[in-house]
Amino acid sequence: MQYDLTVDNITKNFDLFTAVDQVSFDIPSGSFFSILGPSGCGKTTLMRMIAGFETPTSGDIRIKGDSVVALPPNRRNVKMVFQHLALFPMMNVQENIAYGLRCRGAGKDEITRKVGEVLERIGLPDSANKEISQLSGGQKQRIAIARCMVLDPDVLLLDEPLGALDLKLREHMKIELKSLQHEFDTTFVYITHDQSEALVMSDNVAVMKDGRFEQVGSPQDLYHNPQTPFVAGFVGDSNRWSGKVKDVSNGIITATTESGLTLQSKSATGDTVSTGEEINIFVRPEAVQLHLGDEAAQLASAGSGLNHMPVTVESMLFNGANSRILVNTQSGERIEVDLPQRGEHTTLRNGDRIGISWAQSQSLCFRG
C-alpha cells in the first residue's frame, strides 16, 4: 500500500506541556483523512508539524516515503488551507494562485495556462481578475484550495477552513470539499472540532484527545463501534449513565445506575466485565424508540433483547429533522430521544406518559 503521509511516533513538547504525544498514523494515497478533536487537543500543533511550522520534539514525518522533518516549510510539497484562508489581500485572484508557481520559477505562459485550468476546475473560470474582497465566503474558500492545488501537492492540509462560514454555506461547502477532493484525487488531511464535518467528508477519521489519538477508523466505525468512552461521547450525541454491574450472561451486561435504573447493554470494546465493576453506559438518542398508547402497555411483554421502560414527557425540543424529546424515567433519570417528524407524534404533549425501548445491542458500556 502506498502512503502519501506517514506520521511515526511523533511528540511535541512546549516547555512542560505535551501538545502531541506519540502519535502515529498512515494515510493511503487519495483519501480524505480527518483529525477530529476538541480545541486544545493538539490537532493544530500536529498539522503545523506536518506543514513544517513547528519542529517535532521526537518522531518522524514521511511524505511519499521520504522524511521531511529536516526540510523547511517552503521545501515540503505539503500545502495548507489556513483557518482564515490567508489569501493575500494585496493581490487579485490570478496573482494569488500564480504566487506559488512564480516561487517555483514557472514561465509566464505556463502560469497563465495552469491558473486558467485550476479556475476551470473549481468552477470560477471568470474570476481571475477579481480582487479578493469582491469574492463571497464560498468563493474565497475555493480560491484558497485552488491556490494550493495548482502546485500539485502530495498532501493538502485543511485547518478548520469552514469555521468562519455561516451554517447554510458550511453544509454546502462540506459536499463541495468532498467533490473537490475527488476531482483532484489528492490526499486531504482535514482538521476540525466539528464532528459532522469529519463524518460527512472523511474516508477515515482520527479522534484526538489530550495529544493522543483515541481511535482511528471509518466514520461508520467510530459511530457504531466507539472504542473509548470519549469517542462514544464526542462522536454523535449520547445519553450517558454510570452504574455498577449486577450480572453478566451471554455477553449481555445488566447494570444498575446510581438512581436505580436497570439497563442491559453489551461491552463496546469486547472486554469482559465482572460483577460489581463500575461502568459507563452510552445510548444514542436515535437508537431509542417511542411507544404511545396501547403499544406502551404491551412493552412489558415485549420479551428479551430490549431495554424498555415507562416515561413521562418533560419537554420537546423542536429543530426540524433533528427534533428531540426529553423524557423522565420513574427513577428521575432524564433521557434524550430523537423525535421523528413523520406526523405520528404530533399529539404528544408535555406530561404525557409513554414508553421507550431500545435494543440491548444499542447500549454500549465501557469500564468506568
Place this chain on the structure above:
Amino acid sequence: MNHAQKRLAFLLLFAPFFLWILLLIVLPHIGVFILSVKEKVGMGVYEYGLGNYIEFFNEPVYWNTLLRTAVMSIFVTIVTLIIGFPIAYYIAKIARQRAKAGLFLLCLIPLWVSDLVRSFGWIVLLRETGIVSSFLQYIGIVSGPVEFLYNDATVVVGLVYTVMLFMIVPLVTTLDGMDDSLIEAGFNLGGSRLTVLRRIIIPYAMPGIISGCIVVFMLTAGSYLTPILLGGKNSQWFTEQIYEQFITRFNWESGAAFGVLLLIFTSITVWIGLRLSGQTLSSTVAKT
C-alpha cells in the same frame, strides 16, 4: 437628541479644531503668501509682483540649498526606513506581548527631551574634545582629536535619530494588523524568505511605509535646530536660509517667498512619492 441639538453638539466639538486650523494654519499661510508677492520699491513703498520668486531662481545659492535640503531629506527618510523596518517588524511580529510596550517606550524616550537638549547631547558626544573623540584617542586608533561635528553624516545621523519614532509607529501599526498566517502561507506555497518579504510583507506594509515616509520627510525638510547645531555653517539647510532672510537680513518678503517655495516643493515631492508607490493619501496617512 433632536436635530438642532445634534448640530450644536457637532459645532461645539468641531470649533476648537476649526479655530486651530483657521487661526494658526490658514490665516498665517495666507499672510505669508501675500507678503511673498510684495516687492519693496522704495522707503515704505510696496508693489505686488513675483520679484522675490524670480530672485530665488536667479540666485543658484538659494535653489541649490533647497535641492540639497530635499536630497538630504529623502536620504534621511530612506535611512530611517531601512533602520526602522526591522525594528518595527521585531516589535510587531516577533516580540512577545509584554515586551512590545517596553520596546515602544524605548523608541519614545528621545522625544521626552527637547530638540535642543537632544542636539547638545550629540554635541557632547561628537565634538573635538567630546567623548567619542577622547575614547578613540584613549584606545589608540587615532593620534589627535577628531572633529565629528559639522559634516553631512552627523546631520543625517542626528535627523534619523530624531525622526525614527515617526517611522516606527505607522509601521508597527500596519504590521501588527497583518495576520501571521499570511506569512506562513507565503512560506507554505514555496516562497523563500526574500520572496515572502518582497511579495507579501512589504506590499502589505506599503500604506504604513508611505505614511511613515511622508511624516519623516516633512519633519526632516522642515527641521531647523538639528541641522544648524550639528551641521554648523556648512549645513546649508533651507530653513536656515528662511531664518536668515527674516531675522538677519530683515527681508520678510523674500523669507516669505522661500517659505512658500519650501511648502510647494515638499508637497510636490510627497505627491511624486505617492504616485510612484501607487498609494493615495487616504490609504496611508489618513488610514483609520
